[in-house]
Amino acid sequence: MSVSADRPRPEYFAICEVEEIPRGGARAFDLAEPDGDGHKPFRIVIARNKRGDHFAYRNACPHQGVWLNVGSGTFFDDSGALLRCGRHGSQFDLESGKCVAGPCEGAQLVKIGVAVVTGDVCIHGVKLVEEQRSWDDDDTMDITIPLG
Ligand code: FES
Numbered sequence: 001m002s003v004s005a006d007r008p009r010p011e012y013f014a015i016c017e018v019e020e021i022p023r024g025g026a027r028a029f030d031l032a033e034p035d036g037d038g039h040k041p042f043r044i045v046i047a048r049n050k051r052g053d054h055f056a057y058r059n060a061c062p063h064q065g066v067w068l069n070v071g072s073g074t075f076f077d078d079s080g081a082l083l084r085c086g087r088h089g090s091q092f093d094l095e096s097g098k099c100v101a102g103p104c105e106g107a108q109l110v111k112i113g114v115a116v117v118t119g120d121v122c123i124h125g126v127k128l129v130e131e132q133r134s135w136d137d138d139d140t141m142d143i144t145i146p147l148g
Pocket of ligand 1 (some may be wrong): 063089102
């Protein structure tokens with residue numbers, strides 16, 4: 001099978017360094033995606049299991065669309081094994097994003113491709129807009145790595 005030289009290369013967006021999310025931890029990032037001539041918020045959470053694998057999801061509960069970390073600001077249930085929505089307590093399998101208990105049982109978080117590239121946690125398969133944000137001063141989305 002041949003691969004066209006004109007095929008667009010996937011874009012990988014570096015979100016943070018690997019060490020910025022500890023094993024068993026999670027962190028929210030407020031990014032932006034294209035929306036017509038402008039852009040709109042693109043909020044994600046990147047979580048790591050105890051083995052150190054990364055998982056990325058849109059930070060939106062399938063029940064009512066709120067941030068998963070609404071309220072307490074945390075992402076995990078008391079066991080540390082499941083993601084939990086702070087509003088009504090739905091619990092999600094970390095690796096699949098499927099809701100395993102709560103008001104939206106059976107529903108699915110929107111999964112985002114994630115990979116570690118040269119020490120950076122990168123997302124892919126999405127379109128992002130770099131913008132000057134005024135609501136915080138973190139340095140997410142600092143580089144873009146085109147990969148073949
Ligand atoms: S909004 Fe998340 S469980 Fe209701």
